[in-house]
Amino acid sequence: MFLRLLISGLVLGGIYSLIALGYSLIYKASGLMSFVQGDVMTLGAYLGLTFYRILGLPFVVSLILTVLCAFAFGMLLEKGVIRVLLNKNVLPIYVVLATIAISYIIQNGVQLGWGSITQYFPSVFSKSSVKVLSVSVQPEALLCVGASLVCMVLLHFFMTRTRFGTAMRAAAMDPTAAYSCGINVSMSTGITWGLSAGLAAIAGMLIGPMYGVYALLGSMIGSKGFSGAVIGGYGNMYGAMVGGILLGLAEVFVTGYISSTYKNLIAYILLITFLFLKPTGLFNERAIQDD
Amino acid sequence: MQKSLANNSLGKKLIAPIAILLALGMPLYVRGAEYPLMLACIIQLYVVAVSGLDILFGYCGQISLGHAAFYAIGAYGSAILHNNFGLPILFTMFVAATLAALVGAVLAIPASKLVFHFLSLATVAFGEIVYQFIVHSPGGITKDFNGIFSARLSIFGFEFSTYRLWYYFGLACVIVFLTAKYFLVHSKTGRAFTAIRENSHAANGMGINVRKYKVMAFATSAFYTAFAGAMYIHLVGYVHPDTFLRKQSVLFLTMLLFGGTGSLTGPILGVISVELLIESLRVLQDYQGFVYGILLLIVIVALPGGLFGGFKNVWNLLAGRLGKRRGGAGAC
Numbered sequence: 001m002f003l004r005l006l007i008s009g010l011v012l013g014g015i016y017s018l019i020a021l022g023y024s025l026i027y028k029a030s031g032l033m034s035f036v037q038g039d040v041m042t043l044g045a046y047l048g049l050t051f052y053r054i055l056g057l058p059f060v061v062s063l064i065l066t067v068l069c070a071f072a073f074g075m076l077l078e079k080g081v082i083r084v085l086l087n088k089n090v091l092p093i094y095v096v097l098a099t100i101a102i103s104y105i106i107q108n109g110v111q112l113g114w115g116s117i118t119q120y121f122p123s124v125f126s127k128s129s130v131k132v133l134s135v136s137v138q139p140e141a142l143l144c145v146g147a148s149l150v151c152m153v154l155l156h157f158f159m160t161r162t163r164f165g166t167a168m169r170a171a172a173m174d175p176t177a178a179y180s181c182g183i184n185v186s187m188s189t190g191i192t193w194g195l196s197a198g199l200a201a202i203a204g205m206l207i208g209p210m211y212g213v214y215a216l217l218g219s220m221i222g223s224k225g226f227s228g229a230v231i232g233g234y235g236n237m238y239g240a241m242v243g244g245i246l247l248g249l250a251e252v253f254v255t256g257y258i259s260s261t262y263k264n265l266i267a268y269i270l271l272i273t274f275l276f277l278k279p280t281g282l283f284n285e286r287a288i289q290d291d
Numbered sequence: 292m293q294k295s296l297a298n299n300s301l302g303k304k305l306i307a308p309i310a311i312l313l314a315l316g317m318p319l320y321v322r323g324a325e326y327p328l329m330l331a332c333i334i335q336l337y338v339v340a341v342s343g344l345d346i347l348f349g350y351c352g353q354i355s356l357g358h359a360a361f362y363a364i365g366a367y368g369s370a371i372l373h374n375n376f377g378l379p380i381l382f383t384m385f386v387a388a389t390l391a392a393l394v395g396a397v398l399a400i401p402a403s404k405l406v407f408h409f410l411s412l413a414t415v416a417f418g419e420i421v422y423q424f425i426v427h428s429p430g431g432i433t434k435d436f437n438g439i440f441s442a443r444l445s446i447f448g449f450e451f452s453t454y455r456l457w458y459y460f461g462l463a464c465v466i467v468f469l470t471a472k473y474f475l476v477h478s479k480t481g482r483a484f485t486a487i488r489e490n491s492h493a494a495n496g497m498g499i500n501v502r503k504y505k506v507m508a509f510a511t512s513a514f515y516t517a518f519a520g521a522m523y524i525h526l527v528g529y530v531h532p533d534t535f536l537r538k539q540s541v542l543f544l545t546m547l548l549f550g551g552t553g554s555l556t557g558p559i560l561g562v563i564s565v566e567l568l569i570e571s572l573r574v575l576q577d578y579q580g581f582v583y584g585i586l587l588l589i590v591i592v593a594l595p596g597g598l599f600g601g602f603k604n605v606w607n608l609l610a611g612r613l614g615k616r617r618g619g620a621g622a623c
Contacts, residue, residue: 104584268416276401
């Protein structure tokens with residue numbers, strides 16, 4: 001029981017982490033909040049489905065194509081909508097509302113494109129279960145945990161060890177100073193939005209084989225992802241990873257040991273508790289100024 | 292003297308809203324126009340709800356993406372009080388709205404230290420928590436996923452059995468709530484709200500108790516929106532919990548931003564335009580949500596000042612052109 005819950009907690013936690021990472025990256029880079037992350041995940045799942053099941057490409061190739069598409073989508077979103085709004089100096093609420101409008105477009109658009117029934121995402125491996133310490137697990141679950149860990153490690157190295165990642169962190173820290181050092185700030189903000197969309201799309205492709213693919217797949221996970229980001233400390237990359245995994249574990253263990261009635265409540269109670277009592281999160285990120 | 296001045300400008304400010312709402316009553320004069328009449332009633336209760344949100348966002352500058360929760364507390368509160376305890380409906384509406392105001396105040400005490408984005412997250416979480424409580428209520432008091440039925444509005448035994456009769460009740464509510472809003476925003480409290488919106492640190496420096504006024508704004512706003520929720524259930528007679536998803540909160544905000552914030556007329560224009568837009572998109576059937584999203588995005592990107600602001604811009608542009616032309620002619 002414990003091991004089974006632990007694994008499904010890690011699976012869910014990995015997904016939440018990838019979504020929360022997107023929120024944190026965007027907030028750090030542009031001080032904005034995107035409500036579209038969960039729906040980009042849905043879009044990623046549908047794109048993955050198209051490449052993998054309908055076009056019959058190998059899984060890895062479909063994954064790469066999906067991530068590239070999502071990356072382009074994220075950049076386009078930043079350049080085409082967010083940047084336009086920011087240049088107009090509008091109230092920040094319009095940016096929030098614009099991302100919500102885009103999430104409506106995705107939710108309804110995928111239904112028009114792929115139909116409103118839940119789509120079957122074919123399994124990635126030929127085996128239907130593998131044994132992990134005497135517990136049989138879906139191999140896709142292990143893939144999900146593994147892939148999300150790999151993503152986090154890669155992201156860590158990208159941000160700290162490459163010139164580009166350093167430039168992005170500089171641009172996030174102080175745009176004016178970074179600009180005067182010759183960093184293309186606008187480009188790096190665009191890439192941040194692209195990266196966040198890419199991470200969400202990976203999450204969508206990983207969760208597809210386990211949950212099936214439907215239009216509202218990401219909408220709940222997207223808003224719970226906020227909880228993961230806040231638990232870790234909003235804007236902190238490592239906080240988002242840890243917060244997401246903690247959230248996944250908390251949800252699964254409470255459901256398993258206490259009751260499944262309030263399964264969907266846990267994330268929001270954690271979110272509101274952290275906001276009220278420890279708004280800087282576990283990693284003490286000073287993103288949330290007191291007023 | 293002071294008072295008569297206030298009354299005069301109040302009269303002027305209320306003329307436009309009342310004229311619009313009377314115009315909305317057009318279906319009253321046509322026989323058999325039940326559907327447009329119901330739409331007019333829905334618009335009235337949305338005006339009350341969005342005006343409430345305007346007090347919070349337009350005047351006090353505090354964002355809420357969880358107003359559907361107050362709307363739900365009003366609807367369910369009034370329905371449960373009426374169904375289970377047999378209390379008279381108008382009374383239950385006020386009790387439910389007061390309850391929502393208390394909940395709003397309790398939420399606002401810790402939330403008042405959060406700024407913009409994080410306040411919106413806290414209100415999203417609050418909205419979801421209330422929704423989850425409705426669909427998994429202790430003892431099934433809200434009938435969970437089945438939705439809840441309640442009686443149509445009746446006051447002192449007089450039953451508002453048709454939309455036509457209900458329309459007059461709605462009109463009275465709108466007038467009362469808008470008048471109250473007018474007096475609120477033109478009082479010391481209203482000025483404190485505006486000061487907090489413009490710069491909360493400066494407001495604090497001037498001796499305004501920022502937290503207290505934020506709590507007041509939340510409570511008042513919750514009262515308005517919850518009352519609208521109670522109006523809704525006693526108009527339609529039934530609500531389903533999915534009426535109170537985050538979509539509804541976003542709808543309130545969309546209506547407010549469409550019409551323009553911080554005015555009496557703004558929420559009315561916003562409610563009417565968005566409601567008519569949604570109704571006219573119904574012909575598109577499957578494409579309805581998709582087209583709505585696209586239109587919403589276009590309006591946000593193209594007209595961030597709302598329809599009201601957009602009209603104003605067009606007006607200024609035209610006036611400027613005309614002025615120039617006239618000036619040019621004069622020079623010739």
